Amino acid sequence: MSVVTRFAPSPTGSLHLGAVRTAIFNFLYARQNSGKIILRIEDTDQERSTSDSLNEIISSLEWLGINWDEGPYLQSERLDIYREHAEILVDKDLAYKCFMTTEEINQLKERALRENKIYKYPGTWRNRSDHPKNAEFVIRFKTPKSKQIKFVDSLRGQINIDSSNIEDFIVLKSNGFPTYNFASVVDDAEMNVTNIIRGEDHLSNTPKQILIFEAINKKIPIFTHVSMMLGKDKTKLSKRHGAESINNFKKSGYLSISMINYLARLGWSHGNQEIFSLKEMISLFSLSNLSKSPAIFDTEKLSWVNTSHIKISDNNYLKKLLELKFYEEIDVNLAIQCAKEKSKDLNLLKESLKFCENEYADINDKLKSEIYKDNGIDLVKKFSRELKSLEKFTKESIKNLFDNFLEKNNIKLKNIASPLRIILTGSKVSPGIYEVIQILGKNLTLKRIKYFLS
RNA sequence: GGCCCCUUCGUCUAGUUGGUUAAGGACGUUGCCCUCUCAAGGCAGAAACACGGGUUCAAAUCCCGUAGGGGCUACCA
DSSP states (O other): OOOEEEEOOOSSSOOBHHHHHHHHHHHHHHHHTTOEEEEEEOOOOTTTOOHHHHHHHHHHHHHHTOOOSEEEEEGGGOHHHHHHHHHHHHHTTSEEEEOOOHHHHHHHHHHHHHTTOOOOOOOTTTTOOOOOTTOOOEEEEOOOTTOEEEEEETTTEEEEEEGGGSOOOEEEOTTSOBOHHHHHHHHHHHTTOOEEEEEGGGGGGHHHHHHHHHHTTOOOOEEEEEOOEEOTTSSBOBTTBBOSBHHHHHHTTOOHHHHHHHHHHTTBOOTTOOOOOHHHHHHHOOGGGBOSSOEEOOHHHHHHHHHHHHHHSOHHHHHHHHTOOOOTTSOHHHHHHHHHTTOSSHHHHHHHTGGGSSSSOOOOHHHHHHHTGGGHHHHHHHHHHHHHTOOSOSHHHHHHHHHHHHHHHTOOHHHHHHHHHHHHHSSSOOSOHHHHHHHHHHHHHHHHHHHHHO
16 A cells, blocks of 8 residues: 655644654655655644644745645544544444533532542543433543553554543534544544654554544554654743744745755664755655654754755755846856855855845945055055956966966965955955956956946 | 653764674864865864663663653643
């Protein structure tokens, strides 16, 4: 049977890094096995679900390039399906209607608290048939007493839990919406999901879900519970570190492949390899190489991964992402080639290419004054005369030009490079001065010098 | 509290059936080199098997216990 995975976020906020990571694992596994991945939106909490959140989930996945094969299915549009399954369970005496009100339950909880006991739904309506008319009810699962529930997690092995630890949990809320555990199982069954790859926080939910799978008589998929992702202080991800939306990382200049690479590598490994292309990840990914222990999100390493990917990215691809206008005489390819070698993110890359936008560089007064230091201006004048008479304009000839110029004037490279850099780029930071001249071309270089001197 | 999961450098990890591993790589960090700026790069260094018992000729690797961390225990997902 071919592989079917799913990514099932709830639209109750922005898509955070932890969720993205499980999406990546599901995506990689599906692609590797030529299977499919389903996008399912678990919006059974009417209060908290928002369409903004849904839109953000979709746009984030699109940006990352995690494309899904089916969906998005919205659980809120599949209510009939859950209701039908719930009714069948009631008919088969595997579930029952519970008419206990919220107030009554709260009373029980308070009493348990007072008596220092743990509240657990007592099964009041488990075997009653004296149902009141026109009263609100929920449907609860009739959890078997004292049954050994067994399942295998592909990472953690055999797991056994006694059903006595599980109360008669709600399957269908009084508003007709299913609860998470129920909707999730019904959908996984209906959608023929073969592999459930999700966060470890769902490990404890799995026994309940096994019970439901058995009750609705469906095949139990293979479970893989991936370790949690934690923040820098070893606590759950918070806004401080990582729970912020993936969109923020896009804004901060991260490449989507960097996010995928870093997040995938956090908890998964392939020997000592750190940098992967998407193709490599798809072919090398393996559920058995996932780590069982939680991983801490580290911005520093993410940043390094991003730098590494920028360095190996195609220049044209970067050009498209930058949305930068280049002045016509600029050697765009060389400019990007030089700049990407030392840019940590797209924003900085863009920043370092600003001198390529217009005909002339924008030089502020403070920098202007620096040019006049140490005879800088005279050297630049001399240099421009030499450059003008340069016939062959190549990397080598530019270097030779400088070498001769330094010797003739008995100066060090920085004496001419510093003022020249400011005049040509409007900045004290730029690619190497030889490269800058090459990027601008002979004509534009001379034009910028002349313009400044005038 | 109950139940479940986890535990190798500060961080991500290699270690796949116990045996040249004086535990390897990467990020970060320290020092040096390169250098026209900022970086990048190169070289070198510091840095870990949570603890305690077993099993075994041999344990980071298997077993038990302790401690620590995390999760679930909702008409949240």
